[in-house]
Structure formats: structure tokens, C-alpha cells
Amino acid sequence: xxxxxxxxxxxxxxxxxxxxxxxxxxxxxxxxxxxxxxxxxxxxxxxxxxxxxxxxxxxxxxxxxxxxxxxxxxxxxxxxxxxxxxxxxxxxxxxxxxxxxxxxxxxxxxxxxxxxxxxxxxxxxxxxxxxxxxxxxxxxxxxxxxxxxxxxxxxxxxxxxxxxxxxxxxxxxxxxxxxxxxxxxxxxxxxxxxxxxxxxxxxxxxxxxxxxxxxxxxxxxxxxxxxxxxxxxxxxxxxxxxxxxxxxxxxxxxxxxxxxxxxxxxxxxxxxxxxxxxxxxxxxxxxxxxxxxxxxxxxxxxxxxxxxxxxxxxxxxxxxxxxxxxxxxxxxxxxxxxxxxxxxxxxxxxxxxxxxxxxxxxxxxxxxxxxxxxxxxxxxxxxxxxxxxxxxxxxxxxxxxxxxxxxxxxxxxxxxxxxxxxxxxxxxxxxxxxxxxxxxxxxxxxxxxxxxxxxxxxxxxxxxxxxxxxxxxxxxxxxxxxxxxxxxxxxxxxxxxxxxxxxxxxxxxxx
Ligand SMILES: Cc1cc2nc3c(=O)[nH]c(=O)nc-3n(C[C@H](O)[C@H](O)[C@H](O)COP(=O)(O)OP(=O)(O)OC[C@H]3O[C@@H](n4cnc5c(N)ncnc54)[C@H](O)[C@@H]3O)c2cc1C
Numbered sequence: 001x002x003x004x005x006x007x008x009x010x011x012x013x014x015x016x017x018x019x020x021x022x023x024x025x026x027x028x029x030x031x032x033x034x035x036x037x038x039x040x041x042x043x044x045x046x047x048x049x050x051x052x053x054x055x056x057x058x059x060x061x062x063x064x065x066x067x068x069x070x071x072x073x074x075x076x077x078x079x080x081x082x083x084x085x086x087x088x089x090x091x092x093x094x095x096x097x098x099x100x101x102x103x104x105x106x107x108x109x110x111x112x113x114x115x116x117x118x119x120x121x122x123x124x125x126x127x128x129x130x131x132x133x134x135x136x137x138x139x140x141x142x143x144x145x146x147x148x149x150x151x152x153x154x155x156x157x158x159x160x161x162x163x164x165x166x167x168x169x170x171x172x173x174x175x176x177x178x179x180x181x182x183x184x185x186x187x188x189x190x191x192x193x194x195x196x197x198x199x200x201x202x203x204x205x206x207x208x209x210x211x212x213x214x215x216x217x218x219x220x221x222x223x224x225x226x227x228x229x230x231x232x233x234x235x236x237x238x239x240x241x242x243x244x245x246x247x248x249x250x251x252x253x254x255x256x257x258x259x260x261x262x263x264x265x266x267x268x269x270x271x272x273x274x275x276x277x278x279x280x281x282x283x284x285x286x287x288x289x290x291x292x293x294x295x296x297x298x299x300x301x302x303x304x305x306x307x308x309x310x311x312x313x314x315x316x317x318x319x320x321x322x323x324x325x326x327x328x329x330x331x332x333x334x335x336x337x338x339x340x341x342x343x344x345x346x347x348x349x350x351x352x353x354x355x356x357x358x359x360x361x362x363x364x365x366x367x368x369x370x371x372x373x374x375x376x377x378x379x380x381x382x383x384x385x386x387x388x389x390x391x392x393x394x395x396x397x398x399x400x401x402x403x404x405x406x407x408x409x410x411x412x413x414x415x416x417x418x419x420x421x422x423x424x425x426x427x428x429x430x431x432x433x434x435x436x437x438x439x440x441x442x443x444x445x446x447x448x449x450x451x452x453x454x455x456x457x458x459x460x461x462x463x464x465x466x467x468x469x470x471x472x473x474x475x476x477x478x479x480x481x482x483x484x485x486x487x488x489x490x491x492x493x494x495x496x497x498x499x500x501x502x503x504x505x506x507x508x509x510x511x
Contacts, residue, residue, distance in 0.1 A: 004257055005277040009033045011501060012271050012281035013254075014262045014296070015446070015480070017045025020287030021245035021256070022494030023479040023501075025076050028252035030498075030507050035279065036254060037271065039261035039446070044242030045287070046445050046452065047489045053432050055382035058322045060436060060444060061452065062238050062489050063371045063389045064088075064341065066222040066231030069492035070143075071150065073224070081244035081251075086376045087225055087232035093340035094194035095332035095422040102194045103336065106230055122188050129185035136173060137221045137229065139163055147223075149485040149492050152500060153464040172213050174459045179348055181213035193347030197367050200393065202452035202487065204317040206355040207348055211458040218457055218486060231341065233373045237380050241489055265296045268475030272298075283501055285477040287494070288446055289314065289454035290467050293478065305472045312482070313461065316397055316438035316450030317358055321368075321390040321415050324432040328375055328386050329423040342370040344418045354394045361400030363407070368392045368415050385431070390415050397438045397449060408435040453487020454480050462486060469497040470504065477501055 004012075011027050013020045016038035028034045042048050046061035065085055073083065092104040100118045105111045108130055112123050139162045141147050148154045148162065156174070163169040172181055178199025182192045199212035201219055206212075220229040234240050246256055264272035270280040286293040290309045294301055301309075331337035331344075345367030346354060354364030374386040381387050392415055399407050412435050419426045438450025447454060455461060467482040479497035481487035 003277065004035045004037060004255065004260065004273075004279045007033070009035045009279065009281040010505065011283045011285060012037060012279055013285050013287060013479070014265065014271060014293070015039070015045065015287030016043040016242070016246065016256055016258065017287045017480060018047045018242045018245055018489055018491055019480050019494035019497075020045075020285075021242060021249050022072055022076070022491040023285055023287070023498045024254040024256070025245060025249035025252050026495055026498035027501060028249060028254035030502050032505070032507065034249075034254040035281070036249065036256040037260040037262050037273065037279065038256070038258045041258050042239075043246045043256065043258060044239045046441075046447065047238045047242050049237050049239030049243070052322065052434050053324050056324050056385070056387055057237050057380045058387055058389060059238050060322075061320060061441060063233075063373070063391070064231045065234050065238055065241060065489055066219070066224055066229065067488045067490045068222070068224050068241060069149065069490055069495070070223055072491040072495050075495070076245065076248040078241070078244045078248065081247040082236070083241060083244040084235040085224065085232040086235065087230050088340060088376070090336060090340040091230060092343060093331060093334070093337045094343045096190050096194060099333060101332045101334055101337070102191065103340070106228060119188050119191060122186050122191055125185040125187070126191070129182065132169075132172070132185070133217060133220065136163065136169055136217060137227070139169070140173075141221050141223060143223055143227055148463075149490075150496065152469065152496060153466070153484055155464045159463055173217065174214070175210055176213040177209055178207045178212040178216050181216070189348075194343065196348050197343055197345060197351065197369070200351065201369075201391075202318055203456060203458060204313070204315050204355075204394075205458065206352040208352055209458075211460070214459050214462070215457060218488070233371075233376045235377055235379070237373070238489060241491075245491065262296060264298045265293070265476065266298045267473045283475050283477060283505065285479050285497060285501060287480045289448050289451075289480060290478060290482050291448040292446055293476075297473070302472050312467070313456040314447075314449035314451040314454070316441065316447070316452065317355070317394045318438070318450070318452050319392040319395045319411055320436045320441070321392060321412055322434050323388040323390070323430055324381070325386040325388055325429045326431055327429050328372060329388070329419065329426045329429060331422045338372055338375045342372075344368050344370065344422055351394070358394035358396045361396045361398055363395060363410060363414060366392050366394070366411070366414050366418060368418055370419070390419075395437055404437045404439055408437065411435050411437065454482035455487075457486040469500040
């Protein structure tokens with residue numbers, strides 16, 4: 001087919017992010033006529049593949065997979081479409097002091113044995129911390145149909161009920177800061193400094209902010225590897241998830257068009273493309289974030305929904321630095337570090353002041369999470385060469401003085417300083433690099449404010465407080481990270497939205 005206007009569709013999906021593709025695959029699999037329209041030249045949104053330097057394949061945004069829902073992997077047979085994941089072990093490496101590093105292995109006992117060497121007094125607290133959150137994962141996300149992530153909009157009462165009414169668990173999931181949560185179990189500031197960063201991933205709040213304990217949980221409740229919450233590299237790059245989803249969607253009968261920007265949405269009727277043509281459909285589902293979606297409407301939305309979307313928090317504070325390297329850097333003198341995700345940064349106090357600085361349009365000492373995919377998967381770089389991807393906070397959206405064009409280099413050098421601290425000589429390995437701040441992410445991927453989750457994942461914006469799959473506007477649905485269960489490469493948002501649409505259109509969902 002040469003142009004999507006050539007027929008009338010049941011559903012048009014605006015955007016081929018991984019969630020849009022997932023939604024399309026389920027809808028087409030149920031027999032609907034589905035078309036996906038993507039403005040970029042590639043599929044995947046924040047989980048796509050680019051080749052900024054010959055032979056180096058990087059994602060402009062996401063790097064690690066851990067929350068991708070096994071139900072989607074299974075239903076859409078993603079392994080048949082080339083999806084493979086290599087789990088990290090260790091999962092996390094945080095340099096603490098000369099020759100001392102926090103090493104989180106997949107095996108808890110191994111982590112505790114390492115910890116016993118430099119912080120023996122913390123071992124029982126660390127074990128209790130892990131056990132406490134494992135219990136919460138089992139309660140909220142059991143590995144079966146009772147998984148709250150598979151439900152449409154679980155209310156807080158249901159979450160509390162699943163937590164057995166336990167006040168400590170309820171406070172941890174809904175109220176506590178990550179620093180307070182860690183401090184209930186641990187009293188060595190080195191350890192709290194090392195772990196607190198996991199409570200602010202993609203989140204425009206310091207680790208002392210209420211609700212950041214949930215952010216840490218969000219990132220360790222994945223079931224991709226069973227019940228362990230582990231993360232890994234997707235073979236060929238995380239964009240391969242989207243490429244596998246596209247293959248699954250096409251196999252199910254969906255049509256996918258890239259380079260097809262939607263400029264207007266007419267719910268219940270269809271969408272208009274940038275070339276002025278109309279693509280007709282009974283329902284429109286948008287993978288774009290809610291602010292962008294509402295901006296495309298051809299009519300005035302209901303005032304209360306418009307106000308809710310207007311207030312949806314999308315102030316991004318994260319940057320990405322991708323680096324081509326001539327060799328793998330080693331951190332804190334430990335070769336195992338290259339096999340792990342490595343966290344470097346200023347600790348809790350430095351993050352609090354770094355967040356405050358970014359709010360004022362300045363850069364404090366950054367925290368950076370580093371991924372070295374070539375340690376596991378050399379296919380993403382030319383032979384003998386390597387890639388490092390740094391996820392960086394906190395950066396301003398707008399600088400007090402100057403623009404991002406003036407400050408990309410400031411950010412790169414500040415990140416390289418943090419790396420050099422633990423990996424002297426790192427700068428000598430650099431062959432090329434690229435920096436994307438929130439406005440770059442916004443311009444390239446379409447994420448409003450550059451917010452990596454299409455809106456904060458703090459507790460006031462989760463569960464039934466997240467954006468609805470079915471909007472109050474007839475014929476308009478959402479399926480992106482702004483919906484339950486939130487941001488990251490999860491894909492179940494797209495799946496759940498498809499279930500809602502199938503029910504509304506009178507089709508029988510396959511679940
Ligand atoms: C810097 C960064 C690092 C991250 N790191 C990780 C990580 O390591 N692991 C992880 O799990 N998650 C990570 N995330 C989060 C994760 O990538 C996102 O939450 C997730 O990919 C969002 O997917 P989505 O399909 O919901 O939406 P998106 O990826 O935002 O896709 C939306 C799509 O809609 C398209 N679109 C928008 N408007 C239109 C229009 N008018 N017409 C046509 N198409 C349109 C866009 O081009 C885009 O392709 C990261 C995100 C960022 C930004």
C-alpha cells in the first residue's frame with residue numbers, strides 16, 4: 001500500500017514508540033484494521049536505534065531493559081522476531097572509596113558477602129531492605145494475572161489491600177523519600193549515598209523528596225527475568241525491542257508508516273497528515289504524550305480533562321551522553337565494573353544541591369549512570385571499539401545564561417570529570433560523543449519537556465492517577481508511558497490500552 005489514506009481503518013495509532021507498536025500488534029492480532037503513523041524515519045521513539053558514527057549503533061535515549069513485560073514478550077513472540085536480552089551481572093557497581101565499591105550481584109548472598117568486607121554492620125540491614133521490597137513486589141506484581149500492571153487503573157485502595165494494610169509498606173509505596181526508606185534499614189551514609197540515586201531516575205525531585213522510594217521500587221520490580229527485578233542489554237541495542245514489536249505488529253496485519261507526521265486528530269473520524277491527507281479510522285490511539293496529543297486535537301477538549309493535562313508534570317531533568325571509545329574503561333581498579341551498570345556522582349547532599357541548581361538553570365555536580373553494552377554485546381560497535389552511554393541528572397531544561405547549544409559541552413565535561421575520578425585516563429579513550437539535553441530529547445522524540453516517562457512517576461501520578469487509556473473524548477485513546485503502569489520500556493501500557501479499545505469496539509480481547 002502506498003498511502004494510509006487509501007482505506008478506512010478501525011484504529012489509527014499515532015506514533016510508533018514501543019507502546020504504539022505493541023498496541024497495534026494486539027489490535028491487529030484481534031482482527032482489526034490498524035495503521036501506525038510515525039513522524040520520525042525510524043520506529044521506537046525513546047527506544048530506537050541510531051548510528052551517529054560509522055559502525056556504532058546507539059539508542060538516543062533508553063539503554064537497559066528490565067521492566068519489559070513478559071506477557072507481551074510471550075504473547076507477541078518477540079524472541080521469534082529477534083529479541084534477546086543479556087542480563088547484567090553485577091547489576092550495579094558504585095565506587096565508594098579507593099578500592100571499595102558497592103557491587104550488587106544478581107545473587108543476594110554474593111552481594112552481602114562483598115558488603116561484609118567493607119561494611120559488615122550493614123549486612124543485616126541490607127538483607128532486610130531487599131526482603132522488604134521483594135515482599136512488596138510479590139504483593140503488587142505477582143507473576144500471574146493478578147499483576148497490578150496488567151490491570152486498567154488500580155485504585156490506591158486495591159494497592160493498600162494487596163499490601164495487607166501494612167502501614168510501613170503503604171508509606172514506602174506512597175509517601176516515603178528514598179533516603180528515608182534506605183535509612184530505616186541502613187545507617188552507613190556511604191551506602192545510602194550509593195543507593196539513593198535509584199530513587200530519582202528520570203524524576204525531577206531530589207532523593208529527599210516524598211515518593212522517591214517508589215521510583216526505586218518502580219525500577220526494581222521488573223519480571224523480565226522472572227521474579228528478580230534484573231536488568232540487561234538487548235542484543236543489538238534496545239531499539240531491537242521496537243524492531244521486534246514492529247515485526248510482530250506487521251505479522252499480525254498492521255500497517256506501519258514512518259515519516260508520517262500527524263498534524264491533526266479528529267477523534268472518531270481519523271487524523272490528518274502533514275501532507276494534508278486524511279486517514280480515516282473509527283478510533284484514534286495516541287502514543288504521543290498527553291500534552292502533545294491534546295495539542296493535535298481539532299476541537300476543544302472538555303475543560304476538566306484539558307486542565308488535568310495542562311497540570312501533568314513534564315519538566316525533564318535528564319540528559320544522555322553517548323560516547324564512542326577505543327577501549328573499555330575500568331572503574332575503581334576493578335575489572336568487574338565493565339560488566340555492570342556503573343553509578344558515579346556526588347551522593348545525597350550533592351544530588352539535593354544539584355537538583356536545586358538545575359531548577360535555577362545551572363549545573364551542579366552531576367550523577368551519571370553508565371552503561372557499557374559492548375562488554376556484553378560487541379555487535380553494537382566496530383571490532384575492538386566500545387560504547388558508553390551515560391544517563392545524567394540533574395540538568396536544566398533552560399539555562400539561566402545561554403542555551404543548550406552553549407552548554408552541551410559543559411555537561412559532557414562535567415560527566416567526564418565524574419568518570420575520571422574513578423577511571424583515570426578515561427578521556428584518552430574517547431573517540432566521539434554526543435549530548436542530548438531535555439529540549440533535544442523533546443525535539444527528537446517528541447517527549448514534552450524532555451520528560452523520559454511522558455510525565456512524573458511519583459506516587460501522586462501513578463495507579464489510577466495516571467492518564468487514562470480511554471480519554472473522556474469519544475474515540476480518543478492513549479497508549480504511551482503517560483498511562484498505567486508508567487514510564488520505561490514496559491510495553492504493557494500499549495497492551496492494556498489495546499484491551500480497553502477492543503472492549504469498547506465490541507471486540508473480545510484475547511486475555
Ligand atoms: C534519556 C532517556 C533514557 C532512558 N533510559 C531508559 C532505560 O535505560 N530503560 C528503560 O526501560 N527506559 C528508559 N527510558 C524511558 C523509556 O525510554 C520511555 O519511557 C519509553 O520508551 C516511552 O515509550 P512510549 O512508546 O510510551 O513513547 P515514546 O517513546 O515517546 O514514543 C512516542 C512516539 O510517538 C511519535 N509521535 C509523537 N507525535 C507524533 C505525531 N504528531 N505524529 C506521528 N508520530 C508522533 C514519536 O516520534 C515517538 O516515536 C529512557 C528515556 C529517556 C528519554
